[in-house]
Amino acid sequence: MGAIRSSADNAAAESFNAAFKRETLKGRKGWSSEREARLDAFRWLTLYHTRRRHSRFGQRSPIPYENALRAAATALTQAA
Template sequence: MDNAAAESFNATFKGETLKGRKGWSNERAARLDAFRWLPRYNARRRHSRLGQRSPIAYKNTFHPTAATLTRAA
């Protein structure tokens, strides 16, 4: 089984969150850094494989999201 995608994600996560850091003061600080990084990876970070677009921008080229919600019946 190929786990290249997971390895790429982990390498990017480590490279972009550690940046010379030796550690965090506590577990909460480490978790906060991780959860601050995730939205950037999913929504803003550009991927060469997606034509330098974020995953959300790439997805929206195929399935545009509505600007407003549909009214419930």
Template sequence: MRVNHIVGRHLKKKRTTIANSTAPPAPDLVIRDFNADALNTGWCADSTYMAVGTTCPYAAMAIGICLRLLVGWSIADPVCTSLAADTVEMAVAARSGRVNGGVFHTDRGSHYSSRACAEACSSAGVRRRMSAVGSSADKALAASFNATFKRGTLQGRKGRLDEREPRLDAFRWHHRYNTRRPHSRLRQRSPIVFENAFHLTPTTLAPAA
């Protein structure tokens, strides 16, 4: 590379987790154990940014720990407290409300520790749990999903036509992930195919997507 005057291109780092020092954090009871034998007992959530061209919307995702199913997601620009609350509400609707007692595991970002997120979790009977500050491994399941999502939607893209395009890209990729993309943990089946094959609780997310 040096001989041919080739220089690697690096993405600029952008801070996505800004903790709210005034909000008391929820305890971490997941302890990096991303395994579950039953549906709707735990979701792992994370947020990321989609920096391409002049746009930089933030995307928040919630992954079901049992099936690795994307149960909820939201996009906002700029990041706001409704980002996390909207994700929770979509996840509850996607699982037809059968989430009472489940865990919503996140980092300590201000949108996750916000009153809006707390109220959304409380009304659904979902318990909030938070990772340690600055530890991506504590939310590795969701962080890994977001890395895959960004590769699938941003790879080879140099710009976007408008603010609507990132949402459409995310919509298409999320639908493909849940319905068609093979997952190694699920015996090379997609989350919804794996769920339906074993006669588990059906999801409403696939038809909605």
């Protein structure tokens, strides 16, 4: 076990993996083929990054959150 915020602290990765398994498998033991697994993973990741809202980002999905950060940084740079 590592200290909090160290490279050995993998709570964020574990949370991500748990959400992925819970939301893609939906109670199944596995996928019937590698192709089905890849398609499910692609669909879920697309949803996760474009539409799924996160409480840490003020109920915004990651892409709009990052775009807002970039816009704010650009506005601050121009003002300086």
